[in-house]
Amino acid sequence: MFEKTLSDLVKGIRSNKRREAEFVSKCIAEIKDELSSKDKSHSIKATAVLKLAYLQMLGYDMQWASFYIVEVMSSPGFAQKRLGYLGASVSFNDDTEVVLLCTNMFKKDFQSPNPYEVGVAINCLANICTVDLARDLVADVVSLMNSNRAYVRKKAVLVMYKIFLKFPDALRPSFPKLKEKLEDRDSSAISCAVNVICELARKNPSNYLSLAPLFFKLLTVTSNNWMLIKIVKLLGALCPLEPRLGKKLVEPLTNLINTTPAKSLLYEAIHTVSVGMTPHLSIVQLSMEKLKGFVEDEDQNLKYLGLLAMGNFMKVHPRVVAEHKTMILKCLNDEDITIRHRALDLVSGMVSKKNLMDICRILMDHVSTSEGSFRHDLVEKIIEVCSKENYACMTNFEWYIATLCKLARMPGVCNGHHLRQQLMDVIIRVRAVRPYGVKMMVELLRDADMFSQSSRDPTAAEVMYAAAWLVGEFSHFLEEGQHHAVLTALLSARVTSLPEHVQSVYLHNALKVYVSASKSSGGQGISLGEAAGGGGGGSLPPPRP
C-alpha cells in the first residue's frame, strides 16, 4: 500500500487547487484507514497524525482522531512518540475526553533516561494541561525541577505556571521549590523561574514582595537581557506596594537606562519608571529625554512606543509631557494612523489656558483634512480639552461657540449629539454669552446648507435641535425684526424632512418665539399663518394685551 508522506500531501493539495475539498476528503479517508490498520512500529500512524495536524491548519477538524493520537503517543520509538505529542498539542482541548488516558503516559515519559523525551512530554503537558492532569502530575513535575539536566529543569519550571493556573491549590506547597530555582546553577533556569514569578506577581504582587531583595541582587549581577527585562518588569509591579523599593531602584535603573544598548530593555526600564517610580523626578526627566529620542527616531516602531510610553507619564506629570508639545503635534501629521492616534491621546495633557485656542486651531485644521474614525476622534478631543474640569482652560466662551458652529457646519461630521450637548450646556450655564449664543443659533437656523445637511444626516440634525431649543428658551434676546425670520425657519414646510424629535422641538419653540414676539411688538401681532408661508390654516388673531 502506498501511503502518502506529508510532502506528498502538500504537493497533492497544491496540484488540486480547484478540487481541494474533494482531494482532502479522499486523503482523510486514507488517513482513517492508516490509523486503524495494524502497524506495530506506529510509523504509518505517526505520519498519519502529522498529516492531520497539517490539514487542521487549513481548517479541517481532527477532533475525531484523539484516541488514535493517544495510541501514537504511547509508541516505543521516540520519533513516532514525538509526532503523537505534536498532534495532541495542536488539537486537544479541555473537552477532549481521552486526555484522562494520558496521565500514566506522562508519568512514564517523565522517568525516561532520554532528556529530550522528557522535554517533549513536558512541552505537550504545557499545551494540553487540564485540571485533572495538573492535580495528578504536579508532584512529578516538581521533582523534574530538580533533574540533573538543565534542559529538563528549564521546561519543568515553565510548565509549573500552567499547572498553577489550572490547579491553584498546587501553588502554596510547590512555591518553595520554585523559589529555589532562583538560585539554580544554570542561568536559563533562573530566567525561567523569574518569568513564572513575574506572571504570578501580576495577579498578586503583595505575595512576592518578600522576594524583592533577591531580584535586586539578580538585577545587578546578570547580563542576560531577557532575564533583565522580566526582572525590571517584576520590580515595577512591586514598587507601588513599597515606596522604599522605588527609591532604591533609582540608581541601578538610571545606570541601566544610560548604558544599555538593547532598546527593548531600555523601553522596559522606562515603562517601569512610569508605573512605579513617578515620585522620583530625576529619573522621570531622564526617561522623558530617552522617549524624546524614540519619538524623533526614523523607526516607526520606536516612534509609536515613545508616544505610548509618554502617555503613561502624562497621567502623573502632565507638565513634563507638555515640554515636548511641538514634537507631539508634529506627529499628528504622520502617515501612520496608529501614530496619529497616540499623538492625539497626548494632547489632553498639554492644554493650558494659554494654549487652548492655538491647539484647537491646529486640531481643527486636521479635522478638515482627515476622515473616518480619526476625524471623529479629533472632534471628540477638541470637545474634551475644552470642556474638561468644568471648562477650566476656557477663557473665551464666544470663541468656543463659534468653534462648535464651525464644526457643525463641516460636512460629514458625525459628532452631532456631543455638539448639541455642548452648545446647550454652555449657553444655558454661561449667562454672559447668551446673547451671542442666540445670535449664532439664529444663523444656524437660517443657514440653508445646514438645513439640507440635517435632512440627510440625522446626527447633524441634533445641532439644529439645540439651535431651535436655545432660540426658544432665550427668545428675549432676539432683536427687533428677527422673530419673523426665525419663525419662518422654524415653521417652513421643509421641516417635515427632519427627524421627528427635532420637528417637535421646532414646533414647541416656534410657539415660544411667537409668544415672545407678540409681547415685544406690543400688541401688533404677527400672524403665525404668515410666518408659516401661508400654508394651510388662517392666521391667529393677536392675543389681547
Next chain:
Amino acid sequence: MIKFLILVNKQGQTRLARYYEDRTDLSAEERTSQEADIVRKCLMRGEQQCSFLEYKGSKIVYRRYASLFFIIGADEEENELAILEFIHALVETMDRYFESVCELDIMSQLDKAHFIVDEMIVNGCILETNKNLALAPLAVLDK
C-alpha cells in the same frame, strides 16, 4: 504571555499555528478565518508603518520575511520590542536549520518547524533565543 504564534502568507494561508491559550471557543475553521483576518490587517499597513496593532484585545506584533508574515499575539504585559527581537531570533534559527528557509520547507517539514518552536517557547513564555542551544536537540535526534 504570548497567546499565539502564527506564520501566514500573503494569501491568508496559515503555514504554522501554535496557540498557548485555552482555545475551546474556536473551531478549526473559525481559527483559520481569524488567522486570515489578522494577516489582512497586516497587509493593509504599508512597509513604513509600525509593526504593532490591536486585534480583539490582544497586542499583535508582526514582521514580514519574504512571503511569510510572522505574527505573535500577546497580552497587555508583553514588551513589544522584546517580541520583535524574538521573532528575529526565531527566523534566524529556522534559517540555520533549513538552510535558508522558505515557505515550502516549513510546509513539507511541519514537524521539524514545530519542534524548533517548541524549543524556544513553552507555555507562552520565551525559553531560548540562542540558535545553537535551540537546535541542539534536533541535531541529536536527526542522526
